[in-house]
Amino acid sequence: MNKDKRIIDYDALVIGAGIAGGETALNLANNGYKVLLVEKDRSIGGKMILLSKVFPTLDCAACITTPKVSEIARHKNITIFTESEVTNITKNVENKFTAQITKKPRYVHVEDCTACQLCEKVCPVNVRDQYQFGLIGRKAAFIPFSIANPKAAAIDIENCTLCGACEKVCPTHCIDFTMETEYYELHAKTVIMATGFNLFDPLEMPRYGYNQYKNVITSMQMEREIAPTRPYNTILRPGDGKVPDKIAYVLCVGSRDKTVGNPICSQVCCMYSIKQAQLLMGALPMADVTIYYINIRSFGKGFEEFYQQAKGMGVNFIKGKIAKITEKENGNLILRYEDINEGVLKEAEHDMVVLSVGAKSNPTAKTIFDNGTLKFDQLNFIAQSDLMESPSKTNIDGVFVAGTASGPMDIPDSILSAGSASSEAISYLIQNELA
């Protein structure tokens, strides 16, 4: 189809450059294997690089992710393709995988960009910034976020008006509108799927009023509000810019809920909500923070203690599922729920509501292998063919799964899963004398 298709060869293909894909790539590269790490976004680092702090250590996520990301980016055995997609993977008789890779143009020569941001200043287009989860705007010529890697401008061609202002102002002439999509045919000996998860879209639950009531935000938006690289430099509710003093967390939004097609627990929401509550208590000492929950699932190392610590700090925990949210004229919100401890229906007023959205499978994972050869479970996570003995094995010999592509998990579990997948991949390469 494409006469310009380039043929490339690597030991391992890692799909997805979040924390699991990155860790997998590093483990392979540190043992001498040549890795192609393919990421569909403009930066590597996945969701973790956008977080505020992490539970239960309260390490700043950026501080522990950026060096990791930097190590991945600089590793001599790792090649990174950002803004790229993998399709049509097939396995041939010689145990080799062939994949088609489409690399979209960034319209910026990354190696020449100094991230001076002059293009951002002159660009006349304003759109919502997806890396701040829509809390603020960005330009069509923009640096994705301050700790992005690669840290280079990109042109959002869908919203660009082609006015050329950025091109004129760029001191290194790195902006290039003649860049085209590049096509590659990859040959690799093993494939690791680290395609991650998607956040539940709260628009599927209209009774919580997301996007309808301005002061109802998602947990990922709150994550940005309290991150070191936060958009407002303080915490405020989007409706009127008021600093909130009565914040509610609604847990299990899109989790443990068959009505939205997700009967399972997302495993991380309890803990990130407790973490955010602790950070909010620190940032807004006078604020009340209330967490409405079904069960608190603080099951990991140090988690239960972290939960008890939050209680000690004065975070309110109310056992009760929120049935409905309504908005008052002043932008405050009325939460209707059954208080399980008292066995009565209640209403409570809050000035800001955070929906603790769950984790769902990433549908992109299904488009990667030819003809559905890779198996998925009933929730569209990648199926683990031997859960007890080899959790990272899939139904295809030589294809492994790392991180949340096989189901919800937190960061340490993703790292362990990535360690497991890279271990299996290395063994596979050695055993099949593919190394």
Place this chain on the structure above:
Amino acid sequence: MKNRIGVYICHCGGNISDYVDVEKVRQAVEHEEGVVLSKTSMFACSDSNQNEMVNDIKEFGLDGVIVASCSPKLHLTTFRNVTERGDLNKYTYVHANIREQGSWAHSDDTDGATEKAIHLVKAAIAKSRYAEPLYTNQFEAEKTIAVIGGGIAGLKAAISLSDKKSTVILIEKNDKIGGHTAEWGDLFMSDEKGNELINRIYSDLAQRENVTILTGAEVASSKGSIGNFTLKIRKRPNNESDPMEIMEVNVGSVVVATGFDHYVPQKGEFDYMINDNIITLPEFKQLVDKSTGNRLVYKGKEINNIAYIYCVGSRQEDGENTYCSRFCCTSVIHTAIVAKKKFKNINNIHLNRGIRTYGKQELLYSESLELGDIYLQFDYNNPPQIATEGKKTVVTVKDILSAGKELTLETDLIVLVTGMVPRADQSIGTMFKLPKGRDKFFNEIHMKLRPVETVIDGITIAGACQGPKNISESVNSALSAATKSYSYISKGTLETEPIVAEINQDLCVWCGKCQEACPFDAIEKQEVNGKPIAIVNTSVCKGCGMCAPICPEDAINLIGYTSEEIMSMIDVLA
């Protein structure tokens, strides 16, 4: 003495700059003697800033580099590597910690935090002036790897290393391998039983030429460090009358997979060992697995009504085990379902403190609810009360889910859902000096990003010895540990750390104080030129510095932290 020093002061995206005026710090040090470049950075560790530093080193001909940022535990290595990429000796890099020791410690006093940061950076500059280049030596690493513990984690680590063509020595204390997994019958999300799973793995492992399995064996002592550990192993003989077999093995790295103990309730805790109808979760799992026929019989009596009391030995708000044991909710619900399906007339009543069937395990909880299991929830401060009324065992519980109503249940059997506790036998941890957390499980280097590595180079931790885990989580942990242990030594060579203690042989009079102070057994007494003196084994010395201040003759210098460097820092700070 260095006179072209570059200083970088990090905002840490607000973690520092919210409390420390980083620009003021920069201005305070920019004219210090020897400083030719001073900058601030939003994230000094970011890739773009690292590249800028490399360019600066070359462009300004820097001979010393300082970053004032977070703890050196996080980023000392990062910036040493940056320095090296700028073609400077990486040991000339000096780190100043103005976050953990500055902004975070003094978030209530921004002026004071700024003042302290200035002092810390000036002290780093003072040290930088004297920092000498240091060089590492390469040494050959032993390629054999020891795995301690033959449970599911140890077995999988051994298989994974064997697959990678490493020679493996698997050391199991008991006569049989398999650990707790071998005790289990049916497993959740698997068609295999626990012992079948173990047999499958073991039969594979037993055939491998590069794996030696030692059962009934314990590691008695360990000497050396990464690349060259010597383990002394004591193995019980096959014939009881024979003497203990003692062997020494040399290994490059060690995977510790010593597992967990089941929590055993104290006598009287929920009437355990007082009332015959009260058993623990592992005992119940055995009972369900071993029982045949279509009725569940315990001590000659048919069992119909079973109450499960959750979180026994876990989540103790005022006890020792404050943590959640993670596996028990799923494990007991699964076993209750198995019992209900296998035997007639089983009623399951779960007295819990909030069900934690995280992730896909939630499907099991749903199934249990659909099968009609009853869930009642109690508060830690209002635990279920057990009373014996004739032959019946009666439980009274204040149920949170029905607004605190007091419910009384007649039961045939009570199962105490016991959790995981760290091994009572802590000898392996003590021997390798592995740090433990508040929960007494072994501690990793970093809970988030480095969950299987430990602060002792060359030793990794796998499975439940690091914290409660189910089987597949233990396997993931084991394979991760195997990968890290393999990575340490797969190249066959390692570098020595140049920051070690150095003895001035003229001054030393051998008093033995340094040997007592050394936590790594790196100092030995030796005769040199007819005089007994202290000698440092540089491959074992960790450069901790414990010996240096204790020496009455001031005969010990810590390379990289010489008295000259430290005194110059103190002069600035004083």
